[in-house]
Amino acid sequence: MRSALIVGTGLIGTSIALALSRSGVTVYLDDRDTTAVRTAEALGAGYLEPPPARVDLAVLAVPPAHVGAVLADCQRKGLARAYTDAASVKARPHDEIRAAGGDPGSYVGGHPLAGAERSGPLAARADLFEGRPWVLTPSPQTDRATLNQGLELISLCGGVPILMDTDAHDRAVALTSHAPHLVASMMAARLEEANSEYIRVSGQGLRDVTRIAGGDPALWSDILTANADAVADVLEAYAADLEQMISVLRAQRGDDEPAREKASAELEEMLRRGNRGHARVPDKRTSLPIEFIAVPVAVPDQPGALARLFSAVSAAGVNIEDVHIEHSLDKPRGLVELLVDVASVTIVRRLLDENGWAWQEEVPLV
Ligand SMILES: NC(=O)c1ccc[n+]([C@@H]2O[C@H](COP(=O)([O-])OP(=O)(O)OC[C@H]3O[C@@H](n4cnc5c(N)ncnc54)[C@H](O)[C@@H]3O)[C@@H](O)[C@H]2O)c1
Ligand SMILES: O=C(O)C(=O)C[C@]1(C(=O)O)C=C[C@@H](O)C=C1
Numbered sequence: 001m002r003s004a005l006i007v008g009t010g011l012i013g014t015s016i017a018l019a020l021s022r023s024g025v026t027v028y029l030d031d032r033d034t035t036a037v038r039t040a041e042a043l044g045a046g047y048l049e050p051p052p053a054r055v056d057l058a059v060l061a062v063p064p065a066h067v068g069a070v071l072a073d074c075q076r077k078g079l080a081r082a083y084t085d086a087a088s089v090k091a092r093p094h095d096e097i098r099a100a101g102g103d104p105g106s107y108v109g110g111h112p113l114a115g116a117e118r119s120g121p122l123a124a125r126a127d128l129f130e131g132r133p134w135v136l137t138p139s140p141q142t143d144r145a146t147l148n149q150g151l152e153l154i155s156l157c158g159g160v161p162i163l164m165d166t167d168a169h170d171r172a173v174a175l176t177s178h179a180p181h182l183v184a185s186m187m188a189a190r191l192e193e194a195n196s197e198y199i200r201v202s203g204q205g206l207r208d209v210t211r212i213a214g215g216d217p218a219l220w221s222d223i224l225t226a227n228a229d230a231v232a233d234v235l236e237a238y239a240a241d242l243e244q245m246i247s248v249l250r251a252q253r254g255d256d257e258p259a260r261e262k263a264s265a266e267l268e269e270m271l272r273r274g275n276r277g278h279a280r281v282p283d284k285r286t287s288l289p290i291e292f293i294a295v296p297v298a299v300p301d302q303p304g305a306l307a308r309l310f311s312a313v314s315a316a317g318v319n320i321e322d323v324h325i326e327h328s329l330d331k332p333r334g335l336v337e338l339l340v341d342v343a344s345v346t347i348v349r350r351l352l353d354e355n356g357w358a359w360q361e362e363v364p365l366v
Contacts, residue, residue, distance in 0.1 A: 001152050003055040005079055009040035009183055013061030014124035017045035019157040022126050028055065040121040048160060054078060057149045059110075059205045060085040063222045068096025075103050082149040084110040088173065089226040090137045090166040108150040109137035109166060112159055113177070117214035127158065133282075134159035137166045174230035176224050181212050181220060182231065183238065188213035204326050245270060283322075292321055293345045294337045298358040301332045309336065309357065315350050318344040 002025065006017045009031040017040060018026045027046030031037040041048050058080035060070050064087040076213060087093050090109045104263055114132035116123055134154045138147050154161045164172070188210040191199055224231055232250065251263035299305050306325075313320055322339040322361055340348055352359045 001056045001151065002154075003051065003053075004028070005030060005051055005058040005074075006040075006046065007031070007053045007060045007074065008062035008066075009037045009045065011118060012112065012125045012128075013059065014045045015042040015120035015126065015128040016044060016061060016086070016153070016157060016289055018043065018098065018124055018126035019129065021046055021152075022150070023156045033045065036121055039251075040124070040301055043121060045121070045124070051079065055080045056082065057153060058083045058151065062273070063087070064089050064093055064226045065096075065222050065341075066321065067093040068100040070104065071097050071103045071107060072100035075106065081106065082146040083107045084136075084146075084150050084153065086110055086112055088177065088223045090135075090169045092226040094137070094139065094166050098128075104139050104141035105143045106146050107139075108142045108146050109135075109139075110150055110168075111135045111137075111173070112154075112157070113170065113173075114159075115265075117212050119216045119219065123147065131159035132159050133162050135164050135169050137161045137164055137169055138165075162218075162225050170227050171230045174227055174234050178224055178227055179234035179238070180233045181215065182224060184210050184213040187218075208232055209341065241270065265312065292339045293342050294339050295345065295352075296335055296337050296360040297352060298333050299336045301327075301334060309338075311354055312357075313340075313348060314349055316333060316347050318348055318351075 001020070004017075004020050004025050005028045006013045006020075007030045009017065009029050010172050010244070013029075013031070015027060021027045023349065028051040029037050029046045029048060030050075031040070037048060058074050060067055060074070060083065062070050062085075064334060067085045067087050074080065074083060085107075086092060087109075088111055090111060094109060097104065112129050112132060114129050114134075114203040116128075134157070136147065136150045136154070138150075151161055192208075248263040248270075249265045251259050254260065296310060299309055310320065318340055320338050320340060324337040324339075325334040326337070338348065349359065
């Protein structure tokens with residue numbers, strides 16, 4: 001791929017543009033919001049002027065409801081040889097493309113499974129898609145050259161391609177992304193009017209389960225309405241679980257000892273089901289065929305402390321595969337979990353001792 005046009009230079013479009021520019025692709029930027037497109041240009045994501053000739057690939061990183069019309073418009077103008085999008089739902093944009101008179105041959109649907117709860121170009125990162133799944137939904141009409149451009153895009157962004165049909169994709173993300181987002185919003189909504197004394201008594205758990213509730217309501221309302229049935233199916237399953245858990249907990253206040261025991265067993269089984277489901281969530285640790293160890297290190301809440309820790313580890317030639325940070329609100333320190341491969345643990349442990357860092361027993365992750 002030599003040239004690309006990115007339409008929609010928000011979080012996803014600018015992240016794709018940065019990744020492509022970094023790989024030497026000439027990238028042109030377009031957005032109906034001039035501030036967004038100028039910001040993306042200032043970040044080094046690409047050029048503001050219209051492409052002087054047909055580009056190899058146009059990527060439509062606009063909200064799902066806009067994909068059909070934007071694609072038809074770009075195809076009418078003949079802006080690219082091939083087209084893809086990044087929308088979080090696939091069946092409805094496919095239908096809208098047909099309805100808007102778009103050419104299905106030069107289009108392949110796309111959806112990178114990476115993002116953030118922040119919108120706009122300032123939240124963009126060139127490495128956002130590294131190691132992340134990226135679904136392509138070719139239709140029977142999609143031509144081979146277009147599919148290859150989609151695959152090359154994913155490869156240039158460091159993603160992992162997955163081919164699916166649109167309905168299977170939408171059912172999958174209803175379970176793995178859309179319903180969890182709505183539930184995170186509902187959990188966070190319960191905090192809106194809660195007593196602030198109660199909210200103060202919160203730890204990392206609440207932040208973990210509500211982070212995505214910070215997402216853009218307009219975008220998420222578009223996503224959820226475009227995948228409404230599949231999301232409602234998942235919510236019905238949650239509702240059955242919720243009903244069961246309410247009865248299980250209410251049973252604890254009765255005098256019926258056998259009923260209480262049965263309820264406790266059901267509660268524990270739900271928690272075990274949760275453990276088993278959680279263990280199936282893929283992440284960098286489980287998707288790579290290497291054994292990782294997490295080394296938890298106490299880090300003082302001081303300017304430069306993290307940088308000192310990271311540079312000490314990298315100076316020893318050890319790659320930090322991933323890092324999790326847990327802040328202590330009431331203590332002047334946090335807990336930083338360094339993920340390193342099993343062969344490097346002894347080196348890291350010695351290095352931490354030599355430099356006076358307090359570390360805990362490492363936790364094997366796979
Ligand atoms: N946010 C995520 O985590 C995430 C992850 C994967 C995929 N996606 C999908 O990527 C797409 C973009 O999401 P985002 O998070 O980057 O949103 P964003 O709000 O950060 O960016 C969207 C951009 O599209 C522009 N835009 C809207 N309509 C347009 C039009 N008709 N023509 C030209 N520009 C237009 C907006 O001005 C905005 O700059 C969405 O389809 C979303 O479903 C989002
Ligand atoms: O990590 C996040 O903040 C996201 O919300 C990313 C996330 C998700 O994993 O559900 C959200 C929507 C997208 O379509 C793809 C990815």
